[in-house]
Amino acid sequence: MCLEGENISFGYKRNNLILHNVNISLESGKLLGLIGDSGSGKSTLCKILAGYENNYQGKVSINGKEIPPKGYNPVQLVFQHPEKAVNPKWKMKDILNEGNNVSQYILDSFGIKQNWLNRWPNELSGGELQRFALARALGPKTKYLIADEITTMLDAITQAQIWNTVLDIVKEMSIGVLVVSHEKNLIKKLCHEIVYLDDINDV
Amino acid sequence: MGKQAEIIAEEKNKTEALLKVEDISLYFIQYASGLRQTELKVISNLSIEAYRGEILAVVGSSGSGKSLLAHAILGILPSNAKLDGKMEYNGQKLTQEKKEEIRGKEIAIIPQTITYLDPLMRISNQVIGCVEEKNEGLMKKLQRDIFQRYDLKPDVEKMFPHELSGGMTRRVLVSTAVISSAKLIIADEPTPGLDEKTLNETLSYFKDMANKGCAVILITHDIEAALKISNKIAVFYAGTVLEVANVEDFKNDGENLRHPYTKALWNALPQNKFQIINGQQPMPDEVIDGCIFYERCSKKNDLCSKGIPQFKKVNGGVVRCNNVS
Numbered sequence: 435m436c437l438e439g440e441n442i443s444f445g446y447k448r449n450n451l452i453l454h455n456v457n458i459s460l461e462s463g464k465l466l467g468l469i470g471d472s473g474s475g476k477s478t479l480c481k482i483l484a485g486y487e488n489n490y491q492g493k494v495s496i497n498g499k500e501i502p503p504k505g506y507n508p509v510q511l512v513f514q515h516p517e518k519a520v521n522p523k524w525k526m527k528d529i530l531n532e533g534n535n536v537s538q539y540i541l542d543s544f545g546i547k548q549n550w551l552n553r554w555p556n557e558l559s560g561g562e563l564q565r566f567a568l569a570r571a572l573g574p575k576t577k578y579l580i581a582d583e584i585t586t587m588l589d590a591i592t593q594a595q596i597w598n599t600v601l602d603i604v605k606e607m608s609i610g611v612l613v614v615s616h617e618k619n620l621i622k623k624l625c626h627e628i629v630y631l632d633d634i635n636d637v
Numbered sequence: 638m639g640k641q642a643e644i645i646a647e648e649k650n651k652t653e654a655l656l657k658v659e660d661i662s663l664y665f666i667q668y669a670s671g672l673r674q675t676e677l678k679v680i681s682n683l684s685i686e687a688y689r690g691e692i693l694a695v696v697g698s699s700g701s702g703k704s705l706l707a708h709a710i711l712g713i714l715p716s717n718a719k720l721d722g723k724m725e726y727n728g729q730k731l732t733q734e735k736k737e738e739i740r741g742k743e744i745a746i747i748p749q750t751i752t753y754l755d756p757l758m759r760i761s762n763q764v765i766g767c768v769e770e771k772n773e774g775l776m777k778k779l780q781r782d783i784f785q786r787y788d789l790k791p792d793v794e795k796m797f798p799h800e801l802s803g804g805m806t807r808r809v810l811v812s813t814a815v816i817s818s819a820k821l822i823i824a825d826e827p828t829p830g831l832d833e834k835t836l837n838e839t840l841s842y843f844k845d846m847a848n849k850g851c852a853v854i855l856i857t858h859d860i861e862a863a864l865k866i867s868n869k870i871a872v873f874y875a876g877t878v879l880e881v882a883n884v885e886d887f888k889n890d891g892e893n894l895r896h897p898y899t900k901a902l903w904n905a906l907p908q909n910k911f912q913i914i915n916g917q918q919p920m921p922d923e924v925i926d927g928c929i930f931y932e933r934c935s936k937k938n939d940l941c942s943k944g945i946p947q948f949k950k951v952n953g954g955v956v957r958c959n960n961v962s
Contacts, residue, residue: 471832472804514803514829545917559700562917586829589698589858590905594913616832619861619908 435462435497437509437578437610439483442492444475453479454636456492458629460578463608465601467621470631476614479631480582483612484511496577506533510571514583516563520555527551530566534573543599544569561592568596572603578610586615597624653728654686655852656710656821661722663705663714663876676719679705679921680876682945683722687821687852692843694855694863696902697873698918703856704749706873707823710854711746712736726821741766745819747810749826754798754809761794764812776816783812787838804831811839815846822846823854828862840866860887860906869954872899875918875929880956895956898930928959936960 437460445451452475460466460483470476481487483494485507494501501507513519520529530536530551544565555563564584571579581600585593601624604611615621621628663680680702687693695703708714710724712733724731726739736744754763764783765776784793787808793801801809807827814822824843828836844866847853857863863870864884872880880896887894890910891903904910916933919925927942928934934941938960946959 472807472835473802477803545915547917559698559918561699583829587699587826587858589696590860590902591914592698594905594907594911597911598913616836617907618833619906623907623911 435577435610436460437483438493438495438498439479440493440495442479442482442490442494444478444482444487444490446478451637453482453490456631456635458483458612458634460610460612462577462610463605464627465604465611465613465625467625467628468612468614468631469616469618469621469628472616474631475635475637476631477582480511480580480612480614483578484509484580486511506573506575508575508577509580510573510576510578511580511582512564512567512571512584514586516560516567517555519567520563522555524555525551526553526555526558526566529555530570533570534575536569536573540569540572540603543603545595545599561588561596564588564596565599568600572600572607572609574607576607576609578612579604580612580614582614583616585620586617593620653688654725655689655727656685656687656731656854657723657725658683658685658706658710659723659725660684661709661720661724663702663709663721664719665715666717666719677921678876680709683877684948685854685871685878685881687854688868689820689850689852690847691868692847692853692855692866694857694867694870695873696857696860696863696870699858700918701873702876703873704825707746707825707854707856710736710823711740711744713740741817741819743819744821744823745814745817747814747822747824747827754806756798758797759794760796760798760801760809764809764816766813766816779816780812783815787812788835804835807831807839808835811842815842819851821852821854823856825856826858827855828857828859836862837865860902861908872896872902874898876921877929878957879930880954880958882954886952886954893952895951895954895961896930896958897934897936897960901933928957 439456439458442453442456443451444453456479468476482490485501546565546569550558585596613621613625661680661683662678664676664678667675667677669675697703709720761780764780768776789808811827827839831839840862843853843855855863855867864887867884870882871878880899882894882899887903891900894900894903901914904912914933927944928946931937931941940959946957948955948957951961
């Protein structure tokens with residue numbers, strides 16, 4: 435299985451493309467690193483691949499088939515700032531189970547404690563919130579994970595803990611992961627292959 | 638005679654800390670249920686010193702109270718916060734009034750996120766801030782120079798915060814401090830989301846500020862970035878400092894590091910062992926009698942569960958651990 439972006443072009447303003455004819459493919463069970471300068475369009479590409487942005491040219495497909503706009507999206511995006519990806523007025527258990535019931539196994543692997551479920555988002559640290567964001571994104575129907583700087587805001591120990599868990603789960607479920615990060619050392623450690631956005635972008 | 642006094646004063650300036658934070662504790666007063674109030678201790682018995690011409694890095698996990706320390710120094714804590722302990726700036730007691738008087742002039746902060754910018758105000762106005770009309774032209778020129786140095790194009794001036802990328806925002810936030818003539822710069826996580834080139838550039842500006850005689854406090858969780866430019870590294874954990882180490886101590890397997898937490902932090906880096914230790918930093922509402930790192934420590938003994946270890950001087954650094962000598 436393969437998630438493919440073909441000839442993707444996109445600009446937030448007319449006549450100002452930030453992505454032009456970008457081709458990228460992500461295989462199941464593989465970790466692909468994406469490196470690029472700040473402002474070069476990495477996050478935009480992530481959003482397009484995960485179906486957050488519709489107004490682009492080109493094609494995003496899984497095994498040649500377009501991703502249906504409704505229902506569970508097999509491509510799940512996790513952002514850099516988990517505190518912006520959760521509803522501040524919901525308790526963590528509601529945030530966690532909004533899309534599907536997250537299994538106890540996933541909760542245990544991320545080390546999510548039972549008493550965290552009754553807390554509000556502002557009562558948890560960034561690392562703890564990011565565990566929730568990943569736990570809910572790694573549902574049984576997820577085939578690809580787009581990890582956009584998911585541990586950039588975290589300390590080294592938490593970063594290692596989170597990636598260790600993610601690696602175990604994606605291996606088990608044969609999920610393909612796009613790892614976006616500025617940290618070359620991290621990407622080298624995690625990924626099978628690395629692409630530089632500048633090399634695949636015609637802008 | 639006057640000249641001599643000046644020289645003596647200058648000598649004194651060099652050896653005495655510009656900022657001394659002594660044994661501060663910070664509490665948040667919260668309503669528990671109904672009108673019953675509880676105190677949540679988020680910083681406990683914390684001491685640090687910042688010297689002119691030096692960069693002190695403050696590293697540690699998120700939620701360890703690094704940003705709160707910055708807010709405490711600037712006097713911008715929320716109204717339900719209670720601060721104990723002593724702070725001195727340039728030999729004078731740093732009271733709330735004093736903080737309000739000198740912040741933005743003597744002490745500047747480079748804040749952590751874009752949310753510190755006004756979403757409805759154009760970038761250049763925010764960088765320049767409030768100035769007298771006669772200085773406006775001068776400040777405008779200064780701002781343009783700084784933007785050019787930071788590789789921010791002229792059209793960024795007229796933009797609004799939401800139009801900037803993460804890296805651009807960071808450079809704008811750094812400019813706000815560079816434009817002031819502060820002696821003490823507190824940078825709160827200025828580097829995440831920057832690519833390597835911009836990161837090194839940003840770090841070099843902090844080094845510049847230090848070389849010009851400023852004291853810089855660099856709050857970060859990026860040890861690698863901190864090591865590139867800092868003189869000393871204070872390691873934070875759960876609201877207190879566990880170790881103040883020298884940059885040279887961070888090498889190989891971290892055998893020169895003093896505290897088990899610092900070692901674990903060092904060995905968890907992807908370029909080192911990418912090794913994990915189990916558990917989480919304790920929450921502020923979890924009451925712990927002994928060492929704050931007790932639960933996760935590999936070297937703990939009975940003594941560690943009773944009472945907080947006192948600071949000890951070891952090999953040119955300080956550490957809060959019973960098992961180091």
